[in-house]
Structure formats: structure tokens, C-alpha cells
Amino acid sequence: MNAITWATFEPxxxxxxxxCTGLVLIGLDLFAEKTREVLPWLTVLGCxxxxxxxxxxxxxxxxxxMFLTDSYGVFFKVISLLSVIMATLMGxxxxxxxxxxxxxxxALMVFAATGMLIMASAGDLxxxxxxxxxxxLSVYCLVGMNKRExxxxxxxxxxxxxxxxxxxxxxxGMSLVYxxxxxTSIAEIARFTAxxxxxxxxxxxxxxxxxxxxxxxKVAVAPFHFWTPDVYExxxxxxxxxxxxxxxxxxxxxxxxxxxxGFPELQPHWGSLLAILALLTMxxxxxxxLVQTSIKRMLAYSAIAHAGYSLLGVLAGTADxxxxxxxxxxxxxxxxxxxxxxLVLLSSRGAHHESLDDYRGLAKNHPLAAVLMLIFMFSLTGxxxxxxxxxxxxxxxxxxxxGYTGTVIGAVIFSAxxxxxxxxxxxNMYMSEPEGELDFSYxxxxxxxxxxxxxxxxxxxxxxxTIIGRAASALLGQ
Amino acid sequence: xxxxxxxxxxAVVIIGTxxxxxxxxxxxxxxxxxxxxxxxxxxxxxSLGAEFLAAxxxxxxxxxxxxxxxxxxxxxxxxxxxxxxxxxxSAWLGRLIAGGLAACLLYILPVFSTGARGNWPAExxxxxxxxxxxxxxxxxxxxxxxxxxGLILLVAVIGGLxxxxxxxxxxxxxx
Numbered sequence: 001m002n003a004i005t006w007a008t009f010e011p012x013x014x015x016x017x018x019x020c021t022g023l024v025l026i027g028l029d030l031f032a033e034k035t036r037e038v039l040p041w042l043t044v045l046g047c048x049x050x051x052x053x054x055x056x057x058x059x060x061x062x063x064x065x066m067f068l069t070d071s072y073g074v075f076f077k078v079i080s081l082l083s084v085i086m087a088t089l090m091g092x093x094x095x096x097x098x099x100x101x102x103x104x105x106x107a108l109m110v111f112a113a114t115g116m117l118i119m120a121s122a123g124d125l126x127x128x129x130x131x132x133x134x135x136x137l138s139v140y141c142l143v144g145m146n147k148r149e150x151x152x153x154x155x156x157x158x159x160x161x162x163x164x165x166x167x168x169x170x171x172x173g174m175s176l177v178y179x180x181x182x183x184t185s186i187a188e189i190a191r192f193t194a195x196x197x198x199x200x201x202x203x204x205x206x207x208x209x210x211x212x213x214x215x216x217x218k219v220a221v222a223p224f225h226f227w228t229p230d231v232y233e234x235x236x237x238x239x240x241x242x243x244x245x246x247x248x249x250x251x252x253x254x255x256x257x258x259x260x261x262g263f264p265e266l267q268p269h270w271g272s273l274l275a276i277l278a279l280l281t282m283x284x285x286x287x288x289x290l291v292q293t294s295i296k297r298m299l300a301y302s303a304i305a306h307a308g309y310s311l312l313g314v315l316a317g318t319a320d321x322x323x324x325x326x327x328x329x330x331x332x333x334x335x336x337x338x339x340x341x342x343l344v345l346l347s348s349r350g351a352h353h354e355s356l357d358d359y360r361g362l363a364k365n366h367p368l369a370a371v372l373m374l375i376f377m378f379s380l381t382g383x384x385x386x387x388x389x390x391x392x393x394x395x396x397x398x399x400x401x402x403g404y405t406g407t408v409i410g411a412v413i414f415s416a417x418x419x420x421x422x423x424x425x426x427x428n429m430y431m432s433e434p435e436g437e438l439d440f441s442y443x444x445x446x447x448x449x450x451x452x453x454x455x456x457x458x459x460x461x462x463x464x465x466t467i468i469g470r471a472a473s474a475l476l477g478q
Numbered sequence: 479x480x481x482x483x484x485x486x487x488x489a490v491v492i493i494g495t496x497x498x499x500x501x502x503x504x505x506x507x508x509x510x511x512x513x514x515x516x517x518x519x520x521x522x523x524x525s526l527g528a529e530f531l532a533a534x535x536x537x538x539x540x541x542x543x544x545x546x547x548x549x550x551x552x553x554x555x556x557x558x559x560x561x562x563x564x565x566x567x568s569a570w571l572g573r574l575i576a577g578g579l580a581a582c583l584l585y586i587l588p589v590f591s592t593g594a595r596g597n598w599p600a601e602x603x604x605x606x607x608x609x610x611x612x613x614x615x616x617x618x619x620x621x622x623x624x625x626x627x628g629l630i631l632l633v634a635v636i637g638g639l640x641x642x643x644x645x646x647x648x649x650x651x652x653x
Binding site: 012019062067111114130133134138140179180192201202 | 582585586589590591592593594595596617618619620621622623626627629630632633634636637639640641
């Protein structure tokens with residue numbers, strides 16, 4: 001038996017620091033009410049420190065392969081931490097405008113980040129599941145944070161019920177895999193399958209099917225997306241922004257890790273299954289988004305559609321494909337956070353200003369906000385030279401390279417359809433007369449989010465090589 | 479043979495009470511069904527030689543968690559059943575999917591093959607007693623999942639407080 005010493009926990013230092021940050025936040029919130037104003041900045045400080053530590057991580061396999069700090073995990077950790085940082089900064093603005101008095105918001109955000117970091121590094125199904133539960137539990141609470149609003153509570157209970165159901169299905173799949181292979185280690189599952197020719201066994205396919213269904217639920221892929229619009233609409237806007245980026249990226253991290261490292265021999269099966277699901281997801285997301293009148297709900301359907309695009313890289317099952325998905329999720333994180341930040345910016349106390357009509361003539365009175373929204377909408381559509389175009393380009397190329405021509409054609413068609421509802425926002429902002437006066441001001445928090453998102457969308461659009469290279473090397477160096 | 483019969487009895491009761499727990503209208507009856515379910519789970523653990531797990535199952539689940547459920551039921555005392563609109567309009571669609579899933583899982587039953595043996599064959603577990611085996615495994619090889627599980631409990635407590643705490647009037651505290 002190996003003795004457990006402090007050295008064993010060394011690869012876990014960033015996660016431990018994050019947990020400590022969360023505990024300090026809770027403590028300060030409880031015992032020093034006066035410090036509430038510094039809580040968001042403390043959260044950001046903690047997350048940035050952890051981000052630095054994560055970037056400096058060496059490639060080690062700790063706890064007998066249960067925890068892997070490879071560059072694949074590091075990439076997803078960066079996306080998760082960025083989403084937490086931006087959501088925290090939005091929370092800072094929200095606190096000023098709406099009087100958010102929950103210090104737990106930041107602590108739960110940090111604990112959710114810990115869960116996502118664990119998911120990104122999980123080399124074992126047990127660790128993967130626990131990381132996922134840690135993240136999900138924090139997010140359930142964040143969704144229901146606004147207790148005074150019935151929609152928020154309804155969203156939380158819906159998300160919770162559907163989430164635990166998906167977790168149960170995932171656990172069932174995992175237990176079947178454990179029974180078939182005798183191990184919960186992802187690498188060991190792949191080794192055992194290759195050695196004994198288990199890939200022919202339909203039982204393994206059924207087990208994998210159950211796990212895929214649950215993963216699809218977590219990243220909102222049709223037909224497991226029914227919870228998404230209601231939950232995204234009911235949750236506080238910054239939580240919606242966070243959910244659509246961080247937990248989704250972490251979900252894709254385990255999706256890619258389990259399928260590509262754990263079941264490489266079943267790729268023909270899960271590849272074609274995911275191709276169908278991706279098409280269905282893009283169809284449902286894009287077509288339903290056409291008829292939405294609330295921008296928040298539209299962005300929820302757009303999040304479903306983007307989950308479909310991101311699947312294009314996973315289904316290829318190649319290093320190229322995964323790196324395309326990874327870069328796309330990073331880019332999506334920036335542009336989606338940006339769009340939601342505008343939503344948060346425009347909302348005022350008592351009125352959310354989330355309908356399409358509220359954006360009429362925005363360019364006249366608030367040209368800066370309108371230009372930023374324009375850039376984020378262009379990027380979400382995938383118009384060059386924004387980063388959204390680069391991301392989609394690499395995804396389509398990866399899926400085409402793997403031979404999924406039909407899915408790629410579908411993706412292009414649905415992408416063209418999506419231009420209608422994204423650009424409708426732009427048309428409302430620039431080509432209509434203002435109806436009512438919107439009154440808002442830029443706080444340091446929201447300005448920082450918008451700046452970061454703008455930098456990401458434009459920077460990654462103009463200099464795509466660096467990020468794609470980093471994502472590709474992440475897989476080669478695995 | 480006797481063990482097989484015992485297993486079948488437990489399995490049938492677990493499935494039956496599980497179904498009843500979700501279909502019965504009276505929540506107290508549901509909780510009682512879950513109680514029977516927990517006891518039969520404990521019996522299954524016993525038949526597998528995991529006395530400690532069986533004891534924990536009875537003490538924690540049947541003893542503590544169920545009583546907590548009952549407390550919640552008494553405190554909330556819902557007079558009327560809460561009805562929410564369905565996600566999927568047709569109940570038959572759901573039954574069809576569930577039936578299909580069950581058929582798939584029954585289909586794979588004959589081809590199910592057991593995987594590699596782990597580090598803990600039954601003789602070794604019996605030799606050092608299951609409790610010690612569980613502890614050794616949990617605090618050495620599985621210490622990371624164990625710690626994460628602890629963190630999950632912490633989040634559950636914080637989240638529960640956040641959702642259950644009564645809010646002060648927000649009109650006079652303009653943040």
C-alpha cells in the first residue's frame with residue numbers, strides 16, 4: 001500500500017488553492033459584512049492565481065492515474081477559469097445595479113470551478129463523476145439564487161430533477177462498464193477492451209450509450225436539451241452566461257476524454273451516433289431560435305446550436321478534431337460571455353430589458369454597447385474576421401477530414417440560417433428608431449468583461465495560429 | 479441455489495418497491511416503500527459479505543435520511559398536490575422510450591461478461607474483514623474521490639443555506 005504524503009497531493013495544488021479561496025470567501029461573507037465589496041475582486045484574484053498555476057503545470061499522472069495534469073486538461077481548465085472570472089466580474093456589476101447580497105454567489109462559483117478543474121483532469125470514472133457532481137450541485141444552487149423570482153426557482157428545480165436523472169443514467173452506464181472491464185480507470189478500460197476484444201460485445205455499446213446520453217444532457221445536445229431554454233431563461237443572467245460556457249466546456253472535456261481515450265475502438269459506432277445528434281442539435285437550436293422574441297431565450301437556443309457545432313470535432317475522434325472543438329469552446333466562451341455581458345449591462349433594477357424590442361435604436365443613444373453587441377453577434381454567426389469564423393472553419397474541416405460530409409453540409413446550412421436571428425438583433429440596434437430610454441452605466445466589472453471578451457473575439461480572429469497550435473500540441477503532448 | 483433464490487427475492491422486492499415509491503400518491507406511503515427498499519438493499523450487501531456496508535445502509539439511509547424525509551413532509555405539509563406541466567406532452571412516448579431502454583438492457587444481459595479481477599478477491603476480504611478492506615481502499619487508493627465527496631457535502635450545506643435562508647427585506651438595503 002502506498003503511503004499518502006503531502007507530495008501525493010502536489011499536482012492538486014491549484015484545486016486546493018481554489019477550495020481555500022472559496023472557504024475564505026464564505027468566511028468573509030459570514031464574519032465581515034463590510035468586506036462584501038471586495039469579494040468579487042478576491043474571487044478574481046484567486047482565479048487568476050490558479051490560472052497561472054494551471055498554466056505552469058507539468059504533465060503528471062497522480063493518484064495512480066486518477067488525476068492527469070496533461071495539456072488537454074490544462075486547456076479546458078483555462079476555459080473554465082476564464083468563464084468563472086468573467087461571470088464573477090458580471091456579478092460585481094449585478095451587485096451594484098440589483099443589490100446582489102449573496103456572498104455565497106462567489107463561493108459557489110469557485111466551488112463549481114473546482115469541480116470543472118477536476119473534471120478536466122479526471123482519468124478515472126469515479127473522479128470524473130464526483131467532479132461533475134461538485135460542479136452541478138453548485139450550479140443548481142446558483143440557478144435558484146433569486147428566490148424572489150418564481151422563474152428562477154422553477155428553473156432550479158427543473159435543472160436539478162433533470163440533472164440528477166442524467167447523473168443516475170451516467171452512473172448506470174459507468175457501473176456496466178466497470179462490470180465489463182473490472183476497472184474505472186479510463187486508460188485501463190481502453191487497454192482491457194483492446195486486449196480482450198470486448199469492443200464486439202453489445203453490452204459495452206449499451207453501457208457507452210447510457211454514458212453518452214448523460215454527457216449529451218450535460219452539454220445540452222438534442223434530444224436531451226429540453227431543460228436548456230427554461231433553465232437558461234430563468235437563471236440570473238450572469239449564471240446563464242457562466243452555465244453556457246464553463247460547465248459546457250467541462251462537459252465536453254469529459255466527453256472527449258472518455259470517448260477518445262476510453263473507447264477509441266468504438267469510434268465507428270459513437271462517431272456516426274454523434275453525427276446524427278449533432279445534426280439534430282443544430283437543427284433544433286437554430287430553427288427554434290428563429291421565433292424567439294427574448295434575446296436571453298434566443299441565446300439559450302443558440303447555446304444548444306453551438307453544442308451541436310462543438311460535437312463536430314468530437315465525433316471525428318482525431319487529434320485534429322478535438323483540438324478544433326477545444327479552440328471553438330474557448331472562442332465561444334469569449335463571444336457568448338460578451339453577448340451576455342451586454343444583456344447584464346442593459347438590465348436595470350426591476351426591468352430586465354431582454355426582449356428584442358428593447359434593442360431598437362440602441363446605436364443612437366449608446367453607440368459603444370451597440371458596436372460591441374454587433375461584434376459578438378457577427379462572431380456568433382461566424383462572419384470573418386471574428387474568431388467565430390475561425391472556430392467554425394476548423395470544426396468543419398475536421399469533420400470533413402473524418403468523412404462526415406453530410407453533417408458538414410448540414411452544419412453550413414444551419415449556420416446560414418442562424419445569421420437571420422443573430423443579425424436581426426443588429427438590424428434592430430442600427431436600423432430602427434429608439435422606443436424608450438435605456439439608462440445604464442458601465443461599472444469596472446462589466447467593462448473588464450466586455451474588454452476581455454472583445455480582446456478574445458478580435459484577437460483570436462486575427463491571430464488564430466497561436467491558439468489552434470496550443471490546442472493541437474495539447475493533444476500531441478498527451 | 480439458496481443464495482440465488484435470496485437474491486431473486488431481494489431484486490424483485492427492490493424493483494417492486496422502487497416502482498411503488500414513484501407511483502403512489504401519498505408521500506408517506508412512498509417513503510415507507512423506500513424504507514423497505516433500503517432494508518432489502520442492506521440484505522443484498524449482507525449476502526455479498528459486506529457487513530459494514532449493510533450496517534451503514536441501515537443506519538444512514540433507513541435511520542437518518544428517511545427520517546429526514548419524513549420531517550420534511552411533516553414540516554411542509556402540502557395539502558394539495560403540486561402539478562407541473564409535462565416536459566413531453568404524451569406520457570405514452572415516455573413509456574415507449576422507457577420500455578425500449580428496458581428491452582435493450584435485457585437484450586445485453588446474456589452477453590454480459592465480467593471483467594478483470596480487482597485487487598480484492600473474496601478470500602482476502604474475508605481474511606482481513608470487509609470493514610478493514612473498505613477502509614484501506616478508501617484512505618489509500620481512493621483518497622482523492624473521498625476528499626472530493628467531502629467537498630460535495632460542503633457545497634450541499636452552503637447551497638442549502640443559500641436556498642433556505644429567509645431573505646431580509648431588500649427594499650431598504652440598496653447594494
